[in-house]
Amino acid sequence: MRRDSRLSGVLHVLLHMAQQPGPFTSETLAKAMDTNPVVIRRIMAGLRELGYVRSEKGHGGGWRLACDLAKVTLRDVYAALGSPALLAMGNRTESPGCLVEQAVNAALDQAFHDAEALLLSRLGEVTLAMLSEDCRKRLGSRKHQGLRAHGA
Amino acid sequence: MRRDSRLSGVLHVLLHMAQQPGPFTSETLAKAMDTNPVVIRRIMAGLRELGYVRSEKGHGGGWRLACDLAKVTLRDVYAALGSPALLAMGNRTESPGCLVEQAVNAALDQAFHDAEALLLSRLGEVTLAMLSEDCRKRLGSRKHQGLRAHGA
DNA sequence: CTATATGCAACATATGAAGTTACATGAGAC
DNA sequence: GTCTCATGTAACTTCATATGTTGCATATAG
Secondary structure (H helix, E strand, O other): OOOEOHHHHHHHHHHHHHHOOOOEOHHHHHHHHOOOHHHHHHHHHHHHHOOOEEEEOOOOOEEEEOOOHHHOEHHHHHHHOOOOOOEOEOOOOOOOOOHHHHHHHHHHHHHHHHHHHHHHHHHHHOEHHHHHHHHHHHHOOOOOOHHHHHOO | OOOEOHHHHHHHHHHHHHHOOOOEOHHHHHHHHOOOHHHHHHHHHHHHHOOOEEEEOOOOOEEEEOOOHHHOEHHHHHHHOOOOOOEOEOOOOOOOOOHHHHHHHHHHHHHHHHHHHHHHHHHHHOEHHHHHHHHHHHHOOOOOOHHHHHOO
C-alpha cells in the first residue's frame, strides 16, 4: 500500500522554515522537497487555516511561520493535514450483519484503536521546537546552510 | 487511502471454518464473503504454506483447518499474509541526505515503530481459539447457522 | 501595467488492493 | 479412460488515492 508521506513532507518544510528567517516561496520549498509548488501549497493549506503559517501573495510574498513552535506538536500538524487514516489496515465491513464478522471486528478494532491512540499520543509529545532543536544539533558546528543543503 | 482488509477477511473465513466441520470450497467461502473465489484462494495461499489450513482438489475437495486454533494468533495470520504495511503513513525519503529530514525521520520513526510494535503485540495476544469462543458466545442459543447466516 | 506570488480547479500518473477471466492441473465419480 | 469438480496461477480490469502537472484567476509590490 502506498504510504502517505504528507506529514513527513510538511514537517520537513516547517523545520527548514524554522532555520531561516524571511518568507519562502512555494517554488523554493518545492525545489528543496524535490516536488511541485502546488504540492507544497496543498499540504500547507491546512496549516494556514489553523494559523500555524501565513502566506502572502505578490512581490516578496511567500510562506512564514506564524506560531510558537513550542506550542505546536506533531499531532497538531497531523490534524492540520485533515487527520488522514493512520493504519493501512481496516475492517472489511464496518457494520456487518454476520456475527462472526462482528467478533472479528471487535478484536481487530481493539488492537487498531490502541495502536492509533499510542501513535497520536507519541506525536502529541513532540513539539516543533523540540524537532527544530534536534535539527540544530545535527547541523552542529557547520554553517547553517538551510535550504542550500538541497542544492536549491 | 484505501485500507487493506485482507486480515479482516481471512479471519472471517477462518472463524466460519471453525464453526462447522467439513471442507469448504472457495466458492462457498466467496459467497459468504461476498467476493470472488480467486480472492479467497489468494488470501488463503499464505496460510496454506504455513500449514494453518490445507486444500484439496477435486470432488469433495476444498479448504480445511489444519492447526490448533489455540496456538495460532492474529499476528501469525497477519504474518501469513506476508506482513503487509501496518501504517498508512511513512517517511518521504528513507535515507535522506538532508539533516533536517533526518531529524524528522528520527522523530516519526520512533512514533511509528512504537505504534507498530503495540499493534503486533496486541495481535499476538489473541488466538483464533479465543476469537472462535467469542463467536460462539455471540451466536448464543440460536442454532449455529454458520455460513447460512450470509444467505449462502 | 508588469512581474511575482498564492489559490484553486482540473487533469494526468502511479501504486496497490480487490475483482474478474481464462486456463492448466489434480482428484474423485462414473 | 473420461467427465466433473475443485484448486493454482497468471493476466487483466477496476477502483481509490497520494502525488504530479497545467492553466488560469487573484492579489500585491514596484
